[in-house]
Every structure is written in C-alpha cells, then in structure tokens.
Amino acid sequence: MKAPPFRARAAAALSDDTLQEALARAHGGFVRKRNAAIEAFPEFEALREAGRAIKAHTLSYLDFYLERYEANVLARGGRVHWARTALEACDIITGICQEADAKRVIKGKSMVGEEISLNRALEAAGLAVTETDLGEYIIQLAGETPSHIIAPAVHKTRDQVARLFRAHHPRYGLPSEERPTIPDLVNEARRVLREKFLNADAGITGANFLVAETGSNILVTNEGNGDLTSTLPRVHIVLSGIEKVVPTLADATTLLRLLGRSATGQEMASYTTLFTGPRRPADTDGPEEYHVVLMDNGRSEILGTPYREILHCIRCGACLNYCPVYGAIGGHAYGWVYPGPMGAVLTPLLLGPGKAPDLPQACTLNGRCETVCPLKIPLPDLIRRLRGDAWERKETPRMARWFARGWAFFAKRPRYYAGLTALGARVLGALGGRRGRIRSAPFLGRWTGSRDLPAPPTETFQAQWRRHEQQHRREEP
The missing domain is CATH 3.40.50.10420 (NagB/RpiA/CoA transferase-like)
Structure with a gap:
C-alpha cells in the first residue's frame, strides 16, 4: 500500500473554501476547551x-x-x-x-x-x-x-x-x-x-x-x-x-x-x-x-527501533488541533488513516519505506505537538529522524537535496553566508512592496499560492547584532 500524492491533495484542500471554513470553525473550539481544562x-x-x-x-x-x-x-x-x-x-x-x-x-x-x-x-x-x-x-x-x-x-x-x-x-x-x-x-x-x-x-x-x-x-x-x-x-x-x-x-x-x-x-x-x-x-x-x-x-517492528515512543500515543488528537499544517489542509490530504503530526510519524512506519515520503516533510518543526502531547512524545525529533532516514535512502526530492547541499556549503563559510542572507533579505524586502507582503516570488510559489508571505526586515540578524555591539561599545565609559 502507498499513500496517495500528498502535495496534490494539500493543494486541493487549500483551494477548497468550504473545507477551510469548516476547519477554521472546529480548530478554535478544540484549542480553547483543552486550554481551559489544563488550566483548571x-x-x-x-x-x-x-x-x-x-x-x-x-x-x-x-x-x-x-x-x-x-x-x-x-x-x-x-x-x-x-x-x-x-x-x-x-x-x-x-x-x-x-x-x-x-x-x-x-x-x-x-x-x-x-x-x-x-x-x-x-x-x-x-x-x-x-x-x-x-x-x-x-x-x-x-x-x-x-x-x-x-x-x-x-x-x-x-x-x-x-x-x-x-x-x-x-x-x-x-x-x-x-x-x-x-x-x-x-x-x-x-x-x-x-x-x-x-x-x-x-x-x-x-x-x-x-x-x-x-x-x-x-x-x-x-x-x-x-x-x-x-x-x-x-x-x-x-x-x-x-x-x-x-x-x-x-x-x-x-x-x-x-x-x-x-x-x-x-x-x-x-x-x-x-x-x-x-x-x-x-x-x-x-x-x-x-x-x-x-x-x-507492524507495531512489533516499531517496538525495537528509535521510533518506539510513537506507540505511546493514546489517540487524543491534541497534536492535530495545534498543528498549523493540519489546520490548513485537514486530514484527507495526508492520504491515509492517521493525519497530523502523529500520522506524519506513524503512517511511514506502518506502510514502510518509500510509501509516504512526503508526510515527514509536512511539518514546520514548531514543536507545538510535543508541547501539548499528554504523553510528551517527541514528535518533532521523530519527524526529523524520518527525514534523515529518507535522505539516507535517497528518497528526498532531487531539488531539495540540491538546496540542502547549497545551504550546507554556505553555512560552513560564515562570510559567504552573511553576504548571501543580506542579499536575500534585500531582494525579498523589495518584493514585499508597500504592504510588506510577498504575493509571488521565484521558487516560493508553494508559499505564496495560498497566502501572502511577510517580507523580512531588510537588515539581517547578524547585521543587527554587529550594529548593536558597536553601539554598546561606543556607549561604554
């Protein structure tokens, strides 16, 4: 068994106005009720x-x-x-x-x-x-x-x-x-x-x-x-x-x-x-x-692996309710029974290598799922590990592998990295226009196809930090 194409399903979900209305209505109720119960x-x-x-x-x-x-x-x-x-x-x-x-x-x-x-x-x-x-x-x-x-x-x-x-x-x-x-x-x-x-x-x-x-x-x-x-x-x-x-x-x-x-x-x-x-x-x-x-x-096979903590899951659904990806596309986009962060881990493990390659990528790694999981399952860590396994098996898309290698090249060379990020910030800042939003940009179509991307500050963090240090030194007695 292989999960249906995730990207096509996600794109369809993002353009479905009725689905978006239903998801928005349900999301707030789950979150508010859980928060109130925990506080009490x-x-x-x-x-x-x-x-x-x-x-x-x-x-x-x-x-x-x-x-x-x-x-x-x-x-x-x-x-x-x-x-x-x-x-x-x-x-x-x-x-x-x-x-x-x-x-x-x-x-x-x-x-x-x-x-x-x-x-x-x-x-x-x-x-x-x-x-x-x-x-x-x-x-x-x-x-x-x-x-x-x-x-x-x-x-x-x-x-x-x-x-x-x-x-x-x-x-x-x-x-x-x-x-x-x-x-x-x-x-x-x-x-x-x-x-x-x-x-x-x-x-x-x-x-x-x-x-x-x-x-x-x-x-x-x-x-x-x-x-x-x-x-x-x-x-x-x-x-x-x-x-x-x-x-x-x-x-x-x-x-x-x-x-x-x-x-x-x-x-x-x-x-x-x-x-x-x-x-x-x-x-x-x-x-x-x-x-x-x-x-x-397939559960006993998971038991003897670094992924065994996914078997702690009690199917409460909290990770789904706090996940921005699930909140945007709903459950059917995941293509099988288990959606959301727990599904992004469990589905590839139960179906086997190469059967649901996109699901571990459907995550921002913001960590909300681990924060709200009642059993503290380290879902972001498990998702990162699945991505690493996919990389080792060469299942990661070729374009993603090129970008990752390019990022690694610049990350190992701080001067080049600083120059590239400064250039990128200026370009994206210019694309943002007066509203401070990027509505379309090369290589960012999946980001801007369903929402505007906030334009970054034109000054990078590294530049801001250097300026702050210089100002601090000038103010010292």
Whole structure:
C-alpha cells in the first residue's frame, strides 16, 4: 500500500473554501476547551510524567502484559485472537461473524478498523455494516474516510450533512424547503441508528485501553453508541492494536485523566465503560459471545527501533488541533488513516519505506505537538529522524537535496553566508512592496499560492547584532 500524492491533495484542500471554513470553525473550539481544562487542573504536568512512565514500562514488558491480558479474558469466558497483519485481522473478524450467522453488523468508532479497511472486508463477505458514531455514520454515507481521529466528520458543514441525510433516508422527512438545525440532524440520525442497534447480530468496537490485570476493555465515547454496540448484539468483537494494553486499572485511570482533557477538554468523557467478557447468568444485558482481536500489523517492528515512543500515543488528537499544517489542509490530504503530526510519524512506519515520503516533510518543526502531547512524545525529533532516514535512502526530492547541499556549503563559510542572507533579505524586502507582503516570488510559489508571505526586515540578524555591539561599545565609559 502507498499513500496517495500528498502535495496534490494539500493543494486541493487549500483551494477548497468550504473545507477551510469548516476547519477554521472546529480548530478554535478544540484549542480553547483543552486550554481551559489544563488550566483548571494543576496536577496535569505530573500526570503527564506518570502516563509516560506507564507506557514506557508497558512497552518494555509488552509480551508479559499481553499474555496476562489474554489469560484474564479467557478466565472470564472470552476468546482472544492474534492477528499479525491487517488481512489476518479482517479474516478473523469476518470468520467470527460468519460462524455466528451474523448478517447485520454495527460498529463503534475504531481507527484500527479504518487502518485495516474492515468495512470493505465485511461488506465483501455479504454483511450489512453500519457505523454508529455520528461522525463515522456521516462519512460512511458520504463514502469518505475520517479527517480527524476524534472528530471524523469535522470537515463537513451542516448543509452538507443535511443533503446526505435527505439522499440516504428520505422517509424520516427532513423538510427540503427548510435549513435543518443541528438538533434536527442529530434526532434524525438517532431514529435511523436506533433500528440498527436493535436489529444487529454483531457489534464491533475498538478499545481505548486493555487492562491486563482484569482482562477488561475500556471504551470511551461521548454518544453512548459504544455501550449499545457492545451490549445489544449477541456477539461483541473488540479490535485493538497490541500497544493498547496497560498493566492495571490504576494505570488506566491515570491515562483516562489525560485523555479526556487532551482530546475534548473534558475531565472525563460522557461514557467510560469497562467490558469484561460475555454475559454472565446474573447479568441483565451483554453479549453471548465476547471476542478480542489483538493486531500487530507492524507495531512489533516499531517496538525495537528509535521510533518506539510513537506507540505511546493514546489517540487524543491534541497534536492535530495545534498543528498549523493540519489546520490548513485537514486530514484527507495526508492520504491515509492517521493525519497530523502523529500520522506524519506513524503512517511511514506502518506502510514502510518509500510509501509516504512526503508526510515527514509536512511539518514546520514548531514543536507545538510535543508541547501539548499528554504523553510528551517527541514528535518533532521523530519527524526529523524520518527525514534523515529518507535522505539516507535517497528518497528526498532531487531539488531539495540540491538546496540542502547549497545551504550546507554556505553555512560552513560564515562570510559567504552573511553576504548571501543580506542579499536575500534585500531582494525579498523589495518584493514585499508597500504592504510588506510577498504575493509571488521565484521558487516560493508553494508559499505564496495560498497566502501572502511577510517580507523580512531588510537588515539581517547578524547585521543587527554587529550594529548593536558597536553601539554598546561606543556607549561604554
């Protein structure tokens, strides 16, 4: 598999006015809510350190905790299936559904499910699949993939959703002559999905955390669809990457306190539920069968590399919300399941060398992602390392390699470097004109094609520093 061309997708996103409007509207809300939640929680920094230590310890003993988790799932009547690849995971889940004679499948939001194209595999086997997360349901109707890991339909406007609903379930009667309110759309989706919940044979969910101590799957949602998907059908299938396991419930609690604040600015999501095996005789609800599919799909290969800290990621989406590149182009431009800074690292690692060469370049290295990451994953360092690996494999575009060599030549020769930067500052300053903005310039078309570039000062930093020192010496007694 190879990610589609990033540059073409990014250019299309920058010229899409509707997308730009949706991104601008969503961006501020995520940032404001997270900032308020962190300010109200003085212990957040200490909790970040604790969470980072938990993930580092767990990955160091991953085989032990996975085996302990499996033993506890089996002890409580569940079944555990191991999948090395995406294809194996799809085959296992399809086989479970067929063995249970399931025809109708409902799904909770699962990025791992997107990673393995699970819906496509289930539908190819003749199963009717319905996403139950509202955002996932919207993009399923649109035939699209998620554009954000916690808000899949963040790129959609209210009018676009209304058109989708009118096209796909007209019998529920959105008035065509009126512009529906958001509550109107939510209520219509609720009516449609309720029938799906009540008639489903199997439910598939992801997992935010797997607790080795108890064999539990922790699922976090704000809509309650995860609970209904897990308890109403007679078969519940949990699909998870192997990195989601944590040692104890106390460890999971620490990570949950980080997750809610970082993802949505909440102390805790509206629904945080532990599922531990199938229905027991005294239970009033729950599935008759409980299956857990633990998938590797390249994760164990990352574990033994300098990139292992990307496996600390708890999929909160904070790095996306603070990333200027993601904020400008949205998630679809990244071409695969995982967008933003975490996707710029994870996608090339999961797809393999040369399969997503542009993503590590889609970063300004401003460091916001590391600053807001609840697990302090050094995303800029990992991105720089990926760029270095691409350079060594000669995957970096030829023009970029020429520019890098040219910069290295001048950087090693301070006098030449000072002269070149002084000339460049004067030229760019002249291009800026009276408004102090550069609207077009040679070799800068990608910068100026969608925004004006501020003109630099005509005097370089080095020149300013020399002038400051000379002035300081003159003023000394």
